[in-house]
Each structure stands twice: as C-alpha cells, then as structure tokens.
Amino acid sequence: MTHDEHKEGIGGMANPTRYGIERVAYWLMRLSGLGLLAYFVAHIYETSNILRGQVGWNEFLELTQTTEGHIFLALVIAMCVFHTVNGVRVMLGHGGVGVGKPARPDYPYDPASQNYRHKIGIYSAILLAAIATMYGLAVMFGE
C-alpha cells in the first residue's frame, strides 16, 4: 500500500531535518503530546495508589523518588512546558493569528506564514521548556 502510493511514510513524516524549525516544532509537538499522554495515564495509575492507604502510597512514591524517576519527571516537565507553550502558538496560528497577510508575492518568494513571530514562539517554547526543566531538576535534586 505505502509502496504503491510511494508515500514517504512515518520516516518522512518524522524527519525534521529537511525543512525549517516549524517542522521540528511539529515533530516535538507530536512526541510531547504522546509522551504526556503516557505520563498522564501513568500518573492516574500512580495516584490511585492512595486508595491503598499510607503504606501503599509511600511504597509507590519511593519508586519515583529515585534519580531515574527525577530525570523522567524532568522530561515530563520539558514536554509539558513545550507542549503547552507551543500549543498556544499553534492554536493562535490555527485561528489565523500571526500568519501574515495575503499579498502579491514577489520573487524570490518568502512565505509570510513562516514568519519571525511563529519562529519566536517556537524558540521560546523550547527555551521555556529548558528553563522549567532546569528549575524542576533543581527542586527535585536540591533537597
């Protein structure tokens, strides 16, 4: 099927290198969405341990209070912040905000929708995610 239609497939969908930062953002958005979903499901399960009383809760909590657990949590923070900030950007974009105005295109063409506003949005999502992660790590390991 994929071969017949010569579709690029997941590799092509995923490959973030050929096009601009917008494509990287697209890819990170998907990854972080899926990652967060996985964490969310796990988190609901994790919190359900409270039903097992103090002992059960603490047992489970210990499992996460390890270095790996902290790093994992830091990753979640990164994903969460990126996904949220970029999500707001994408939502604005999807509503037609900040994607430029139609105009006569002059050669060499420079698509107005791929503008600095959205690039700044993407870079700030990445930056904020990094800051939040660092802060998170500091809090978790700082105790």
Add this chain to the structure above:
Amino acid sequence: MVDSIEFDLIICGSGLAGLRAAIAAAKKGPHLKIGVVSKVQVMRSHSVSAEGGTAAVIQEDAGDTIESHVYDTVKGSDFLADQDVAERLCVEMPKEIHQLEHWGMPWSRKEDGRIDQRNFGGYSFPRATYASDKVGFFEMQTLYDTCQKFENIEYLNEWFATSIIHDGKKFMGLTAIELSSGTFYTIKGKALIIATGGAGRLYSFSTYALSSTPDGLDMGYRAGMALKDMEFVQFHPTGILPSGILITEGARGEGGYLLNNKGERFMKTYAESKMELAPRDIVSRSIMTEIEQGRGFKHETGVDCMKLDLRHLGDEKIKEKLGGIREISIKFSGIDPSKDLLDIRPVCHYMMGGLHTDIDGATEIQGVWAAGEAACNSVHGSNRLGANSTSECIVWGKITGELAAEYAMNNNTSDQWPHHLVAAEEKRIYDGIFRGRGDANPYEIRQQLTDTMNEKAYVYKNETDLVEGLKKIRELKSQTWKHVDDKAKEYNTNFSNVMELDSMFRVAEIVLLGAINRKESRGAHARTDYPKRDDPNFLHHTLAYYDPNEPIMKKHPVTITKYQPVERKY
C-alpha cells in the same frame, strides 16, 4: 482487437481553445459525453505560458471602438486577414472578457474596480486586457477550474493522439496512445475539435513549451485537411537569452525601451510614431537590421542580441505588472530588470498558419472543427498582433464548441467502423516508428532540424537559404532516424518524442515550401530577395494538401470586405 472507448464529442488539445470549447459544448449539450484528449496533463498545456494580454474592446466609454480593433488587426496582418473573420473576433471578444471575469478570472483592475487594459504593439488604443503578466496562466486556470463544474467532461490526461479516422467525408474517431500505460486506443466519436496549438518547437530558439510540436497539425494534414499559410511564422522581438523564454510585449506596453549599442531607441528609425509598439514583424526586422549593421551586442554565449531597458519603470511597477518576467529574468538570466538591461533577440513565437477552416472553424471534413493556434481561419493574415491569439482561442473555442455539440446531438456514430484504417495506423506507428531500426540518434536529428529552421528561415529569408534548408530537412528525413531505444510501454517519452519528430519533417517542409513559393515580403514573411509586398501576385492564402511524395500546393482567396490593402506605416 484494439481497445476502444467512445464519446459524443472529442476535443483534442486542452489549451485555451480546447477548454473553452469543452465548456461551451458542455453547456450546450448537458447530456453529451465529452472527452478532452491531451498529450500533456490537461492544465499543463502550452497556453499557460501566454503572458501579456488578451485583446478586446471593453472601454467604449473611453473612446475605443470595435471598428478600430478590426482595422488594427487587418492592418497588422498586412491585409492578408480575412476581414469578415477579423470582424467576428472583435465583435465577440468583449463578451468573452466579461464571461471569463464571471468565471473567476483575476483580471488586473483599476482603482474603481473595473477591468484594466494595457498598451500592446500595433493597436491604436490600449486594449490588451491583462492579469499581471500571467494572462494565459490565469485564463487556463479559470477555464480548467470552470470545467470542473461539469460532470459530462472527461479528461484523458497524457494521451497522444496519432490519427483521425474518417470515411473520406465524415469523422468517425481518433487513434491515441495512453502514455502512462502505453496502450493504443481508438476513441470513437461523432464530432471532433482539433485544438492542438502551435508548432513553434520546429525552431530551436523558441518561446514555446517543449510540447508545442506539430503532431496535431500533421494529424489533420495526413487526414486530408489543408494546412494554410504555414510560411508565416512570427518572431517575437524579445526572447531573453540564453533560454529563449519570452519577455512579454507588455514590457514595452508598460513603457520599456529597445536600445542598440549606441544607447539609442533605434525604433525611431523604423516606426516613428509607434516606436517600440509597432507590430512584431516590424520590430523584429528592425532588431535584425540593427544587428546586421553592427549596432547590436554580443551575449556571453556568443549570440547577437539587443537590449531591453525597463529600469525607468521602477521596481514597484515591474513587480506589480511584470512580476512573471521579473522572476524569469532574475532566475534564468541572473538579471534584475529594475537594475540592468535585458539581453533579447527575436525568437520563434507564433504560427499564423494552421489547419484550414472557414469562419466557423469548420474544416473540410464533416464533423471536424479546428480552433486556436492549430486552426487557420485567417484572422491574423500574415502577422498576428500581440494579444489577439488568446482572443482567437477563446472566441473560436466557444464557436466550435457550440457547433460541434449541436452536430453531435443531431448525428449518430457511424456503425461502419473502418477497422482497416485503424490497423493501418497501428502498423504505421508500431512497425514504422516504434520498431524502426535506424541508427541515427533521433534527438540529434531533431536538434539539427530545428537548428536548420532557425538558420534558414528566421526573421529575414531568401531563396538560397530556404532551398538549402529544404534540402537539409529532406536529407535528415531520409537518414535512418527512426530509432526508439526505449522498448517499455509505460510512459515512453522516447516513443512520443520520435512521433513528434516524424511530424516535424512534414510540417517543416510545408513551412519552407510555402516560403519559397511566396516571392514577396508580407507581414512576418520577409524576403531579402523580394523586399516588397506584391498584391497582384500574392494577395492569396497558401494551401498545402498531403501527398505521400510531395505536398500539393494551392491558392485560396482572401476575403476583403471594407478595407482595401494600402501600404503599412506606423
């Protein structure tokens, strides 16, 4: 058995003429099954390259008149146009501009929201209706998109038509090869419109799309129709170097200058009142004369050229009105027209000739019409004015579309299907061409053929050159060139290229023969050995009929209604 499909009306060719015909027919006969056959994907036809404008009188309130458009056309044609046909063009055209507009055409506008027009060569009023400098492209888009509304139009994308099947009098069908699969088909039908466009790829230096080869013309010619006035080939003054891509006449319409190496606007010597906006034949000859007299330039490829100066128009105006050629010159020649001069040279651009039709576009075979550049209804005579061709395509697209639809509604397909003709065609193509066993490289032969046309039948012609050219073409033809390396069926462009080459020999021959016979200079046909127009002997059209040995050349009278030939002055 040969695979077979059937339509009521077949339209061969999907340029402006073909698509306009399809819409007209689909509206006239909502129940007709219409098939649009095209050797390129329908919307990729050569017409997308038309740049500058479409002529029509739509500003009568500002002083333009139909009468003036008719006279400009007839005078531009050097009085070889059939005047009743020219009048029909000019009368029908205003409606078509508005009809296109109503179908979504993005015509450029004036501040008050009305359609704008620009100056073009040979007109006494700025009546080239334009959409930036992508007129043909937007017209094609408008027509193609409008076609999408009709459920009774079917598109045969990338089908190469090879012959017309008829019983000697009446049309019966086509044979064609579906390129993607390589299958040979017969397409039965009641009526046919030939809209296969021009054949400018006979010349190696040409503005045409690479697909503009004479196979459509040749198909009609082999079927027994006459090719008319083929000796009149238009050379556009401004083909950019080195690619030959067109710089629209609109560039001069917007105020561009032609300069020689003395920095002079040399057109003042040749057409004092119209200057750069004289008809194309005159401007092209002027450029060649300047070059011959040593006032030209040498391009870095070694070719002689002239300069086109657009700098004074300013960057903004160029972007607004000439965005397409700006892109072309920056990309293909590395020159920004707002900063530098463009290197230009006359380039093969249009064929006034084509399949002989009457004023309604009907050919000599019952049930077959021809429209657009492939047809010669003699509206352009010996020299077409810029912007009149897209007009012609649209007007006769509509006329033939309606007439052919009406005919198809009132006639039946013939039940006597001539299998032997199909078999003969299959043999001609597959045994004669596909399995041809020559060893000359057909692409090199094609290069030589088109170079020969360029050298021997360019802006200025003479007996010696033409005769040599003819000899060379015949010699090339006799070489064992029929050599299709590619033996696969699927998407065999090697095969279609060789079929195109096959048609080039016959049509090039007619162009040269016509030019040899016409011992005068008229419009685009300029002979250095006969520099004057000779109305007593040559105020007639040329017809060429197919014969396996040598084309049969005949004469055909010119229709003159109101305007007696006078000397052309601009």
Add this chain to the structure above:
Amino acid sequence: MRESTIMKIHYGTALAAVALVAVHILMRLTMGFAESLEYENVLANYKFVPYAIMLELILVLLAVHGFNGLRVILLELKQGRIYEKAVSYGCLAAMIGLIAYGSRTIIMTNMGLV
C-alpha cells in the same frame, strides 16, 4: 460529530487545562515539592472539595484532549474504514476508561473511603 466540533473540544480542553494544570502544579510548588507529596497533604487535598472538583475537571479535560490527540495521530498513520472506526471507538473507550478509573480515586478519597 463534525470534525470541527471535535477539534473545538480539543482546543477548548487544552485551553481550560492550561489554567487548571497551572494551579495543580503551583500547589505542588508553593508547598515545596516533596512535602506536597506526603500522604497527609495529598489526602487533605483530595478531601478539600473544590480541589477535588478541580482534579476531576483536569482528569476529564486531559483525557479528552489526550485521547483525541492520539486518535488524530492514529488516523493519520493508516487509513481504512474498519481501522478508522476501531481507532475512534478505541480512543473513546480508553478515554472513558481512564476517566472512570481516575474518578474512582478522586471520589473514594474525597468521601474518605481509604
């Protein structure tokens, strides 16, 4: 449902979640992260009705948003009538399942059933 309605819900849930998740996380941070996770504190949170309602809301919003997001990705990966039906209903079922499971925790804790 119209795709636009679904996607409006997708965006709506995301926007609403931004605010609520922020509160949820800030709660963690104001208290000090580790402290906030102590059994008593967590339990106290659950028992505080407005907070429990907020948790329930977050649960619903993110489950809807997350599983719809998953549905979107799966729809784009592969096509076919049966597959697409399976993806849609599967995601819906998972969404309901997760909400039910999470709600159980919240309701039971809130009512003091631990």
Add this chain to the structure above:
Amino acid sequence: MAQVSSIAEEQASTLKTITLRIARYNPEHDDSSKFMEFNVSYEKWTTVLEAILDVKKHHDHSVAVRYSCRQATCGSCGMMINGKPKLACFTKISELNSNVITVEPMNNFPIIRDLAVKFERLFDTHQKIKPYLIRDDTELESDAKEFLQSPKELEQYIQFANCIKCGLCNSACPTMATDSSFVGPQALAQAYRYVADSRDKGKDSRLKIIDESHGIWRCHFAGSCSQVCPKGVDPAMGIQFLRGYLLGFRS
C-alpha cells in the same frame, strides 16, 4: 544545453561537470528502484531539467520525465532534487552547490515510471473543493458588465491563484506522508483562493466539504508546504485562515 548553445559551441571551454543520479523504476517490470549515474556538463544557467533532458538526448533515451513549459508555469516537472521537492526547470545546477545531484520522483505520489508520477488524486481533491466561483448561476453565465473588484480585493486572493498544481506542497507535507485520504495543502489553498475572492459566495459550502475527518484538521501548521512552493502561494497561510473561519476567529 541552453537553447542557443548549439549556435555557439565554441563556448564549451567554460563548462563544468557534475554527476547526475537519476532514480530509475518501472513498477510494471522492476522490483525496486535503482540509481543510474551520468556525468553532465553545465553552465551557470543550466537547469536540472536541461541536464536530465541532456541525458535523455545523449546517454539514455528511456528516462521517463514529465516536462513542458520549461519556465515554471505549467507545473509538470516537480521532483525530489537532492532530497527536497523542487521544480526541475526552476532549479539551476549552479545554485545547488553540490557535485552530485540526485533526482527522484516526488514523494506521496504513486510512481508511473522513473521520475513521472500519477496526479489523479491531486486532480480529484482539487475538483472536490469546488474550485470555481459559486454564486447565482444567472449572474455567472451572463456576459454583460464585469463584477467590480478593487485592486485591494484582488490582493486578498491573487497569491493563492498563482498555484500551478505542481504538487510539491503535497509531497512535502508530513500529513501527506502517511495519510492518503488527506485533502492536502494544494486543494486547501485553492479552497481559500475562492473563498477569499470578493466575487464568491460559496464559503459555507466549501467549509463544509473540508470539515471532515481527513479534511483541513489534519494540517498541523508544519509549514513545509509553504517552504517548498515555487510560486509563493503560501498554502499554510490560506489553510490557517480557512480554519479561522471554522473556529469562529474570522468571519
């Protein structure tokens, strides 16, 4: 290779050469795609299309490639050039800065043979979004005076009308890479072209068509479509505007 070069052959001294790798594949006969390599010479303005046609002319007549206008107007010659979707006739060898040029058929289009791909789906989706003015029929079919439209109103859609249906955007879009039912940026941009036309009254009917499970929502504003478009159409912009209507951000 440029057309006049035959007139001026003595210029040959300035020629440089590159290796052109062409993907060869005929699904009817071959199991997989293979690359063939050719050395071709070029001048500063030689385009990739000219180089391919040069190979076809002198080395291997059987290369299957679609082309026509050679001036970036007909939309025939889209292909992957060094890994990115581009028009062959609008890409100069000199601007690629590489000694090896690899050409492959466009992604996300079924291969007919070599570099030629099937466009049926693009044509169908284009038709599906009603690419024509929608308005009372008697008005549309009359050939009396024009509908007025100011240059400002024209500017609202003219850039989208520049689409040559080359399909490069569809071949770059990440959704198209896996979703064979997605309408795609080409058709969506055309939907916007007509919606934005002040003469059109078909907005609601077009919005309805694209509002389905493989419609406009499958665009995630990845922007690759706009980055590869050779005509400055900017489909990504048009798509977000359309979605703005659906989300109630615009009216």
